[in-house]
Amino acid sequence: MSKHLEVVKLNKQFTMHILDKKNIVAFHDISFTVDRGEFLGISGKSGYGKSSLIKCIYRNYDVTSGDIFLYDKAGNALNLVEISDIEMLEIRNRRLGYVSQFLYTIPRVTAMNIVIEPLIDRGWEAERAIERAKALFLLFDIPRNLWDAYPSTFSGGEKQRINIMRTLIDCPEFLLLDEPTASLDKKNRAIILDIIKELKTQEITIIGIFHDPEELDLLADKTLPLDRPGFFEEAIPEPPHHGKNGFVFQI
Numbered sequence: 293m294s295k296h297l298e299v300v301k302l303n304k305q306f307t308m309h310i311l312d313k314k315n316i317v318a319f320h321d322i323s324f325t326v327d328r329g330e331f332l333g334i335s336g337k338s339g340y341g342k343s344s345l346i347k348c349i350y351r352n353y354d355v356t357s358g359d360i361f362l363y364d365k366a367g368n369a370l371n372l373v374e375i376s377d378i379e380m381l382e383i384r385n386r387r388l389g390y391v392s393q394f395l396y397t398i399p400r401v402t403a404m405n406i407v408i409e410p411l412i413d414r415g416w417e418a419e420r421a422i423e424r425a426k427a428l429f430l431l432f433d434i435p436r437n438l439w440d441a442y443p444s445t446f447s448g449g450e451k452q453r454i455n456i457m458r459t460l461i462d463c464p465e466f467l468l469l470d471e472p473t474a475s476l477d478k479k480n481r482a483i484i485l486d487i488i489k490e491l492k493t494q495e496i497t498i499i500g501i502f503h504d505p506e507e508l509d510l511l512a513d514k515t516l517p518l519d520r521p522g523f524f525e526e527a528i529p530e531p532p533h534h535g536k537n538g539f540v541f542q543i
């Protein structure tokens with residue numbers, strides 16, 4: 293298999309200017325590679341930098357140091373840390389898809405319009421884009437009466453499915469998934485897991501964050517566990533012991 297993404301000694305810190313320039317370490321010194329068509333699962337506790345890592349690859353966040361090489365089929369690499377914003381946008385439009393942990397809905401834009409937007413931006417005729425979207429709406433089991441409704445009123449699970457559909461509609465070669473099954477019930481979880489398995493058979497490379505170790509086992513070819521080396525962990529003082537669990541609710 294050929295290399296698709298290579299992350300080298302990546303660091304991300306946030307400097308909180310409003311907090312006297314306090315540094316928050318999102319993750320530290322991460323290196324890994326993902327081959328074309330491979331699924332890399334990211335695990336780790338809440339706050340250990342999983343979403344930040346994916347956001348750095350998609351360039352929602354600038355990295356503090358390190359490199360991120362994206363390879364094409366001929367083996368040529370672009371360093372996503374160094375390319376211009378225009379080049380990054382081109383990569384996002386054509387090659388890299390990102391499903392965020394939460395869907396930020398825009399008021400008065402219908403589910404159908406949210407889903408077809410990436411194809412319209414690429415110059416597709418609306419009719420053709422709608423035809424492709426309808427197939428996805430059926431695949432993701434979204435009731436017909438919601439296709440032209442506004443997702444701001446949708447349930448968490450419906451919003452998350454719209455979020456994933458919008459990314460999958462123009463079939464990127466590389467997908468970044470931030471907890472795509474987090475707010476779904478068992479049935480919808482199974483739909484998404486089946487679709488991800490299908491994506492794997494179509495040689496799409498995926499980096500996915502999953503909290504459920506069973507889902508990770510089921511999908512991942514390999515796993516990157518994020519943990520926190522003790523040197524930047526701040527000591528948290530023990531709370532004073534009150535009541536059964538050490539917290540007094542009535543004060």
Ligand SMILES: Nc1ncnc2c1ncn2[C@@H]1O[C@H](COP(=O)(O)OP(=O)(O)OP(=O)(O)O)[C@@H](O)[C@H]1O
Pocket residue numbers: 306316317318336337338339340341342343344345
């Ligand atoms: N924009 C930001 N500004 C400041 N700190 C941030 C920002 N984004 C993330 N952080 C901090 O970086 C650390 C890692 O956050 P991140 O969201 O990457 O964690 P996570 O592993 O995805 O957690 P979860 O499992 O809860 O989604 C946290 O301490 C968080 O507070």
Ligand SMILES: [Mg+2]
Pocket residue numbers: 342343344393470
């Ligand atoms: Mg997260």
